[in-house]
Amino acid sequence: MPRFAANLTMMFTEWPFLDRFDAAADAGFRAVEYLFPYDHAPDAVAARLQRNGLTQALFNMPPGDWAAGERGLAALPGRFAELTAGVATALRYAEATGCRRLHLMAGLADPADPAARSRYRDAVLHAADALGGRGIDLMLEPINGRDMPGYFLNDFAAAERWIAGIGRPNVRLQFDLYHRQILHGDVSMALRRLIPLTGHVQIASVPARDEPDDGELNWPFLFAELDRLGYDGFVGCEYRPRGGTLDGLGWFAAHRDRQEPAG
Numbered sequence: 001m002p003r004f005a006a007n008l009t010m011m012f013t014e015w016p017f018l019d020r021f022d023a024a025a026d027a028g029f030r031a032v033e034y035l036f037p038y039d040h041a042p043d044a045v046a047a048r049l050q051r052n053g054l055t056q057a058l059f060n061m062p063p064g065d066w067a068a069g070e071r072g073l074a075a076l077p078g079r080f081a082e083l084t085a086g087v088a089t090a091l092r093y094a095e096a097t098g099c100r101r102l103h104l105m106a107g108l109a110d111p112a113d114p115a116a117r118s119r120y121r122d123a124v125l126h127a128a129d130a131l132g133g134r135g136i137d138l139m140l141e142p143i144n145g146r147d148m149p150g151y152f153l154n155d156f157a158a159a160e161r162w163i164a165g166i167g168r169p170n171v172r173l174q175f176d177l178y179h180r181q182i183l184h185g186d187v188s189m190a191l192r193r194l195i196p197l198t199g200h201v202q203i204a205s206v207p208a209r210d211e212p213d214d215g216e217l218n219w220p221f222l223f224a225e226l227d228r229l230g231y232d233g234f235v236g237c238e239y240r241p242r243g244g245t246l247d248g249l250g251w252f253a254a255h256r257d258r259q260e261p262a263g
């Protein structure tokens with residue numbers, strides 16, 4: 001049975017951010033993820049997790065100026081000092097929340113540009129070593145160019161090559177089925193091949209990016225496939241509900257009572 005994590009950036013947005021933890025727990029989730037916690041103090045986030053018995057599955061390191069359109073710093077020449085400061089900030093939040101996985105966003109850069117490639121390598125190595133010392137895994141996620149035009153890491157084979165080339169055991173793939181389907185299709189065979197590299201899975205319907213109960217992908221088959229593959233990590237529900245979050249949780253009913261409490 002997949003262990004689902006509610007994505008509090010996209011789900012439960014009817015509530016203010018900190019109240020989304022309570023709402024997700026009331027709906028039966030035992031884990032949460034989100035893009036960024038940085039508008040709130042680490043202790044405030046940790047308190048919400050604790051009082052609801054929730055596990056923090058994942059969050060992203062600081063991405064640069066998100067409001068201005070930046071989508072990560074790792075491949076951006078000239079931003080290394082900001083990147084290392086961001087890694088340190090993320091680690092403070094990871095420590096407070098007990099989070100074992102952090103996603104490093106690559107940024108908007110040409111994946112063939114030698115300067116961007118060299119900076120990306122340095123950034124991933126720096127982050128991997130900083131996290132590795134604390135027993136935390138570093139996630140690299142290929143993202144499709146329709147949602148994020150110009151994103152550096154826009155291909156699953158490239159992500160696989162980066163992970164192999166970096167050669168650190170704590171650098172893992174963030175396998176978002178939504179991006180995989182848009183970029184390449186062949187979702188099940190890719191899962192079978194890449195599950196040993198995968199540290200985190202995310203889901204949303206394709207093409208609408210809403211509840212995993214519709215669209216191009218066969219969700220009951222894919223959830224069973226994750227079980228058949230022995231995947232025991234989290235499955236982040238990174239979707240925008242069609243209407244109210246609670247109204248759209250019909251797909252979750254069959255899973256709700258079998259979610260494991262935080263351990």
Ligand SMILES: O=C(O)[C@@H](O)C(=O)CO
Nearest residue numbers: 060103141143176202238
């Ligand atoms: O798929 C996504 O968009 C996210 O997982 C992310 O981290 C960046 O937006």
Ligand SMILES: [Mg+2]
Nearest residue numbers: 141176202238
């Ligand atoms: Mg994702």
